[in-house]
Amino acid sequence: MISLGIEGTAHTLGVGIVSEEGVLSNVTDSYCSDGGIHPREAADHHANVIGSVMEKSFLESGIKKGDIDVISFSMGPGLGPCLRIVASAARSLSINLNVPVIGVNHCVAHVEIGRFTTGAKDPVTLYVSGGNTQILAYAEGKYRVFGETLDVGIGNMQDTFGRELGIGFPCGKQIDELASKGKNYLQLPYTIKGMDFSFSGLLTESIRKLKTNPQEDVVFSLMETAYSLVVEASERAMSHTEKNELLLTGGVASSRRLKEMCNTMCEERGASLFVPQPSLCRDNGAMIAYQGLLEHKNGKRMNIEDTIVKQKWRTDEVDVNWI
DSSP states (O other): OEEEEEEOSSSEEEEEEEESSOEEEEEEEEOOBSSSOOHHHHHHHHHHHHHHHHHHHHHHHTOOGGGOOEEEEEEESSOHHHHHHHHHHHHHHHHHHTOOEEEEEHHHHHHHHHHHHHOOSSOEEEEEOSSOEEEEEEETTEEEEEEEBSSSOHHHHHHHHHHHTTOOBSOHHHHHHHHHTOOSOOOOOOEEETTEEEOHHHHHHHHHHTTTSOHHHHHHHHHHHHHHHHHHHHHHHHHHHTOOEEEEESGGGGOHHHHHHHHHHHHHHTOEEEOOOHHHHSSOHHHHHHHHHHHHHTTOOOOGGGOOOOTTOOGGGSOOOOO
16 A cells, blocks of 8 residues: 655645555655744745645655555644645545545654654654654553643744744754753753643743853753753653653654653663654654555545644544554
């Protein structure tokens, strides 16, 4: 079975093609700006590039349109204007090719492409991206949320701080470079409640400290604190669920320091760390394609009228019938 997936929840438009054996193509094009994401501008970007991105994905895969068995798209959660662009494209392609269409949950797709490509069996997942920061694990038919941000995602916090430094969006790579140059840890708010955490106070105090401290030290302290919060909560979830695998995914998973901290924690627990390749950690079409393939193989079907986007579709609302 071959699935084509279209991702478009936020700033990235991606088209991927996968088979049951692996990823055949995974092409992305991202909207960039100096002031974060403007949903309508991001949607316009997606509408403008989706044709060329799809064409590149078919070329990269060597697959012809007639070989596609199912069309998958990111139905939520995400920015409404962006979601509607990819939903419209998926419906149109489904009708044109006369193949089924399936809308999938973006967050669950991050987990499943990670399991598919790394060999993780039953992990606790630390999912760190722009709009989402969650600690997930499978239990009794759903991916349960064992911990999550109480305000903003770790990536959005990072991008907001980057704007204070005059760095364009997205800024993860530049933030990591600055953090690696920091030498002194500055005391910052460390807000964790059970296994939930908060980044807003940490962000506000870090911006305030920019006035009186070297930029590199502030960035270093900000990211050390943020990463410590999510790694601590992940370890608690692993202890609670008695699972011995940690899957790290989402755009922020590309951080060298976060991977290092997760690896140290796993080694101390005698557990294993799994991290997909960077192109499959960030938002991408291959993960959507694989999720659609997985759900279609396990009996999910959708009519065109059922493919209405869900901007606030929570991870733990998805019935997981493929495990």
